[in-house]
Amino acid sequence: MQTKNKLNGECLCGKVSWEMHGPYEFFGICQCSRCRKVTGAAFATNLFVKPEQFSWLSGKNKRGEYILSPPNTFGNAFCNNCGSRVPRQTARGWMLAPLGSTMELPDIDPTLVCPEDHTDWFTNLEEILKKGK
Numbered sequence: 001m002q003t004k005n006k007l008n009g010e011c012l013c014g015k016v017s018w019e020m021h022g023p024y025e026f027f028g029i030c031q032c033s034r035c036r037k038v039t040g041a042a043f044a045t046n047l048f049v050k051p052e053q054f055s056w057l058s059g060k061n062k063r064g065e066y067i068l069s070p071p072n073t074f075g076n077a078f079c080n081n082c083g084s085r086v087p088r089q090t091a092r093g094w095m096l097a098p099l100g101s102t103m104e105l106p107d108i109d110p111t112l113v114c115p116e117d118h119t120d121w122f123t124n125l126e127e128i129l130k131k132g133k
């Protein structure tokens with residue numbers, strides 16, 4: 001699959017959609033307990049872009065947000081209709097997009113975040129990632 005500099009994403013029901021373009025700042029695969037809870041999966045896939053590289057195509061006002069109380073900087077944004085994770089602006093000003101909602105391949109490699117904090121039933125992600133290349 002060819003990597004792309006311009007990516008599109010949408011939620012499960014399609015009401016919330018967006019596009020973004022590189023250069024991408026960071027593509028994090030995070031296995032921490034918060035990311036597992038917020039996704040219901042073994043890890044989250046988060047692509048970070050500058051706000052000027054990101055545009056809403058539809059449904060910006062059909063989103064909900066949940067942000068943990070300070071000093072936490074963790075939160076979640078979701079489609080009010082289908083509950084899928086959708087992008088949100090982080091406290092540091094980045095747009096954080098759940099890359100699992102994008103069908104195209106970004107032209108940036110993932111970085112494993114929090115490698116020590118993972119589930120017991122899903123381990124050795126670094127080896128799995130290496131084998132996939």
Ligand SMILES: [Zn+2]
Pocket residue numbers: 011012013014015016079080081082083084
């Ligand atoms: Zn939706």
Ligand SMILES: [Zn+2]
Pocket residue numbers: 030031032033034035036044114
């Ligand atoms: Zn995390």
